[in-house]
Amino acid sequence: MFMGASTKEGHEIAVKSREIVRSLISEQIKHLKPDEQAVVERIVHSTADPEYAELTKISENFLEESLKSIKGNGDILTDIKMVKVGITSYPGKVKCYIDHPLAYKIAREREITRAAAAMEVALKEGFHGMVVIGNSPTSLMKVIELQEQHPDRIRSVVGVPVGFVGAAESKKSLQETSIPYLITEGPKGGTPVAVAATNALINLSKE
Amino acid sequence: MFMGASTKEGHEIAVKSREIVRSLISEQIKHLKPDEQAVVERIVHSTADPEYAELTKISENFLEESLKSIKGNGDILTDIKMVKVGITSYPGKVKCYIDHPLAYKIAREREITRAAAAMEVALKEGFHGMVVIGNSPTSLMKVIELQEQHPDRIRSVVGVPVGFVGAAESKKSLQETSIPYLITEGPKGGTPVAVAATNALINLSKE
Numbered sequence: 001m002f003m004g005a006s007t008k009e010g011h012e013i014a015v016k017s018r019e020i021v022r023s024l025i026s027e028q029i030k031h032l033k034p035d036e037q038a039v040v041e042r043i044v045h046s047t048a049d050p051e052y053a054e055l056t057k058i059s060e061n062f063l064e065e066s067l068k069s070i071k072g073n074g075d076i077l078t079d080i081k082m083v084k085v086g087i088t089s090y091p092g093k094v095k096c097y098i099d100h101p102l103a104y105k106i107a108r109e110r111e112i113t114r115a116a117a118a119m120e121v122a123l124k125e126g127f128h129g130m131v132v133i134g135n136s137p138t139s140l141m142k143v144i145e146l147q148e149q150h151p152d153r154i155r156s157v158v159g160v161p162v163g164f165v166g167a168a169e170s171k172k173s174l175q176e177t178s179i180p181y182l183i184t185e186g187p188k189g190g191t192p193v194a195v196a197a198t199n200a201l202i203n204l205s206k207e
Numbered sequence: 208m209f210m211g212a213s214t215k216e217g218h219e220i221a222v223k224s225r226e227i228v229r230s231l232i233s234e235q236i237k238h239l240k241p242d243e244q245a246v247v248e249r250i251v252h253s254t255a256d257p258e259y260a261e262l263t264k265i266s267e268n269f270l271e272e273s274l275k276s277i278k279g280n281g282d283i284l285t286d287i288k289m290v291k292v293g294i295t296s297y298p299g300k301v302k303c304y305i306d307h308p309l310a311y312k313i314a315r316e317r318e319i320t321r322a323a324a325a326m327e328v329a330l331k332e333g334f335h336g337m338v339v340i341g342n343s344p345t346s347l348m349k350v351i352e353l354q355e356q357h358p359d360r361i362r363s364v365v366g367v368p369v370g371f372v373g374a375a376e377s378k379k380s381l382q383e384t385s386i387p388y389l390i391t392e393g394p395k396g397g398t399p400v401a402v403a404a405t406n407a408l409i410n411l412s413k414e
Contacts, residue, residue: 008318009345013372020371048369048394049256081292082398111215138216162255162399164227165220187255190399191289192369 014045021045025053035063039182039200046196055184057175062156063204065180066130069155070205074129076198077122079115079161083134086195090202092129097121115139123150130201132158134194137166144173156180158197160189221252228252232260242270246389246407253403262391264382269363270408272387273337276362277412281336283405284329286322286346286368290339293402297409299336304328322346330357337408339365341401344373347381354386363387365404367396 021044029037036058043052070076073092078084084096097103097118106117115136123146131154133140140159147154159174161167164187171183182197183189228251236244243265250259277283280299285291291303304310304325313324322343330353338361340347347366354361366381368374371394378390389404390396 007314007320009323010320013320013345013370016372017370045371046369047397048371048374082289082402085288085292086398107214113214113217113220116216138220162253163220163224164252164255165223167255190254190397191293192397192399195289 017045021050024050028053032058033063035067035204038204039063039197042200043193043196046192051188052184052193055186055188057181057183057185059175059181062180062182063201066156066158066182066201067205069130070201074155075127076129077119077127077131078194079118079133079136079139080191082191083132083194083198086191087132087198087202089199095122095125095127097125112142113138116142119143119146123153128153128155130156130158130198132194132198133161134158134189134191135161137161137163137170140170140174141166144170144177144179147177147179154179156182158182158194160184160193160197162190163187224252228257231257235260239265240270242274242411245411246270246404249407250400250403253399258395259391259400262393262395264388264390264392266382266388269387269389270411273363273365273389273408274412276337277408281362282334283336284326284334284338285401286325286340286343287398289398290341290401290405293398294339294405294409296406302329302332302334304332307332319349320345323349326350326353330360335360335362337363337365337405339401339405340368341365341396341398342368344368344370344377347377348373351377351380351384351386354384361386363389365389365401367391367400367404369397370394 021041029040040056076094078096081096084094087094098114100121102121103114103118107114116138119142131143140161157179159171168186174181228248236247247263283301285303288303291301294301305321307328309328310321310325314321323345326349338350347368364386366378375393381388
């Protein structure tokens with residue numbers, strides 16, 4: 001599978017797309033390591049938005065820690081189902097607790113979002129691995145809070161929530177922690193960015 | 208439910224976000240009808256990308272035909288699962304055939320993408336309603352081809368495939384048909400745009 005393509009026509013489209021992506025962003029990403037470049041290329045391929053070459057920031061240890069977790073079939077925890085179903089070809093578990101009864105209960109009782117409550121449920125249910133937040137700033141803030149209590153269980157975070165309220169701030173907060181991260185600066189981000197980054201990492205883990 | 212929020216905190220975020228969205232794009236969308244404005248606002252809210260106020264183009268009859276289909280609980284057919292799981296609170300059926308055995312078979316035999324093959328499967332399986340393409344240009348081209356054979360069964364199309372290869376062209380082709388459409392011009396688009404537009408229509412159908 002190359003960049004999500006599973007048929008001949010899909011493969012041809014992916015090859016042409018990669019050429020275009022490289023012509024658009026190779027200058028902007030030349031300071032990155034080859035594996036980091038592959039991740040950013042996949043994000044720009046998936047969003048058709050070259051601005052992500054500038055917006056994507058990757059911490060020094062993110063690739064190494066994420067690949068370790070993935071190679072060991074560690075869990076991948078997503079904030080919402082749209083992210084979960086986009087992560088294909090992973091032999092480990094892809095988890096999402098937003099529909100869990102306990103997430104409903106916690107959200108109602110404490111008046112927080114279900115996506116945030118779902119992060120607490122995940123830790124209770126034994127999550128250990130990489131977190132992928134593609135939508136919810138409140139979910140990312142909860143992960144940062146939980147990491148202080150469980151520093152060994154959150155290996156790395158793809159933190160690309162989207163929106164005009166709280167998203168930029170939540171990503172800035174993640175950058176200030178010791179958690180290995182990939183983020184997109186500012187309000188932009190979203191499920192395709194989260195899925196593209198994660199699938200790129202899964203592909204790299206197989207090389 | 209307001210703009211996808213199901214809790215108090217989520218609701219407050221959505222209200223603030225709508226204010227910001229309006230301050231950013233109200234000038235650009237003032238020529239649109241109120242229902243069309245609501246759809247574009249939801250797209251910009253979901254992507255945090257004001258450029259969609261310019262890129263989104265809606266045909267004269269799109270809102271009317273889509274709302275008729277939705278109010279009658281017509282099918283909603285998506286190209287990929289990420290779009291399907293994002294469409295919440297719809298009392299009718301949300302269908303996706305990309306994992307159907309026949310989609311695999313057709314894709315393999317004719318060397319086309321599975322997302323395109325899945326559109327043929329849908330028509331064979333009795334689809335009647337609105338089509339929502341959030342990812343695959345080849346899927347949108349297939350819908351245009353199928354509409355000529357089944358002019359009564361495809362009521363409207365949210366056509367927002369994404370990518371540097373074929374996406375812009377496929378959306379231009381849709382605009383040249385008689386199918387009621389919503390598109391995003393150029394390479395940009397994607398699953399959050401598709402989901403936002405569809406959920407906005409579902410909300411409008413309940414007003």
